[in-house]
Amino acid sequence: MASTEAPWHNAFPAPRTTKPESRSREEVLNMLKLTQGSERRDFVIVDVRRNDYEGGSVRGSINLPAQSLYPTIPTLYQLFKAAGVKEIFWYCGSSSGRGTRTAGWFADYIEDKDDVEMKSMILAGGIKGWVAAGGEYTEWMEGYDAAVWSKA
Template sequence: MTTENTATTPPPWHAAYPAPRNSPATISREEVLDMIKRSVETSTSDYVLVDLRRNDHEGGTIRTSINLPAQSLHPSIPTLYALFKSAGARKVIWYCGSSTGRGSRATAWFADYIEDQKDEEMKSLALAGGVKGWAKAGDEYVQQMIEYDASVWSKY
């Protein structure tokens, strides 16, 4: 008696949601660092940093970021938009490890929602290079991280 292997690979988590309509826009880490410095100097900011990592949320995160794992993001977009809008956020900056998977997908989904609201003031942006690029960019960037662990970043 032979047994066939009928196990299949489950679809990726994001397959349950519609493909984004928009291409993700990006923002450089230099621009984000300047924004963080300005917000410290002025005690005001018009941006939100969102760390999309879940299981790989180690090694530290960029100061002032909130953690919203990508796998639970899509159904929360209307609520997040309302919260960010009422807080006066003009830029929502998403990132994951490299910002090429979860980061770019979240950026595009949120941009779709902003477009549907006919909001021309708020922008959805992916942090170019993600947190890996940030952590490897030097001391000035590492100083803007909390729970930084150099041993995690030395693997990359």
């Protein structure tokens, strides 16, 4: 039986930026390696999964579920700006739904602030692509659980 409930994102405006920039997992992994042990990074990785937040996440990423993110964008922007963040990488399972939507919302906010120093991008392929790329990538995960991914 199909649900007649409206999608969660209908409660918020559609992002103007519908195709945000992206970074490949290779590029993001390289950035993680280059900043390993560093006290400061100029990028943040955000995992926007909620119900499917299992099996691990990219090391150092923060979990901010997409369903509750929109109202917090002004505060997140202020925090990221104060911390000197230049790039934010958003991901979900595949980065084709929630990841793209949240990256678009944040890109719109950056644009509205006339900020040319900060970028909001998706992690291409999301966490599924990260895991599928093999051991070099799963080593850079927190809470990696191979059993969860073998079911996917």
